[in-house]
Amino acid sequence: MQLILISGSTRQASTNTAVLRSVQQMAPTGTVLELYTELAALPAFDPDADRDPLPEAVDRLRKAVASADGVLFCTPEYAGALPGSVKNLLDWLVGDVVLTDMPVAWINVSSVAAPTGGAGAHGELRTVLGYVQAGIVEEACRRVPMARTDVNDGVVTSPSLLAEFEQALRALSAAARRSAGE
Template identity: 35%
Template structure:
């Protein structure tokens, strides 16, 4: 099973990216997670750039979504909403059909950011029929370093929650794939 872990942060020491990398590190071998932390490299979406005019960076991003069985998203809150870079990445996704039935779940690296989470849930429920609102992993990692985050996620209670999240999401992705018309 291939999952894409999409970070809404462009910071090198992002807590959200570090949480996604920690999930990647503890995932069982049958769940392969690729972390995408380059929303900052995507040009601003424009309907004029759809199809054959799609820039290479966006093409690569769209392919990585097409080729995975599910997407995990982690993002900071900026000005009580979704950071522009992540919203732009999602706008690119709706220029294709790749996201329509894509299983999606959220994780979050802060005890804050509920306005962003609410806005992101509205957007994801709009772009995908398989956004799983019941599944959510949240750890209070604000201001922690990536090294500390790897350690914190490895603490037995957190690791159990993270493993449960991954297993439940993988099962959900398999069920979604089984329901797709042949």
């Protein structure tokens, strides 16, 4: 069983990527958790380019998602909405039916001080994933406010936060296993 982990931040010291790196370290035996690292390599979505041969980074993205049994997102909010790079990634996946029925979830770690708590970004994620009829795993969608000080050496250090992420991972993994017929 394989999950792909997609961070919506390309920032070197990203808290969202740190969450996914920490989740990756929790992989139970028999589960592959792949951290997607090519968000910044994707060209701007162009319907005219959505045909063979696809831009290489898009081809790799589609193959990575198609070979996964589920997707976990962790994204910041920019200006009340999804980062443009994440919407762009989703736009490249919409034309393909790769996300339809696929178990998906997101962890929202916007800080408690964030004005909207990331509600705009995560609402948009729900809209787009709903549009493609992905299988949103509600139990795995978590709002877990986090501070930058909860990250050290690129991973999350707080045991209580890690416990929440593990619950989300368990719920998504269970749905992905069911969907993969395991």
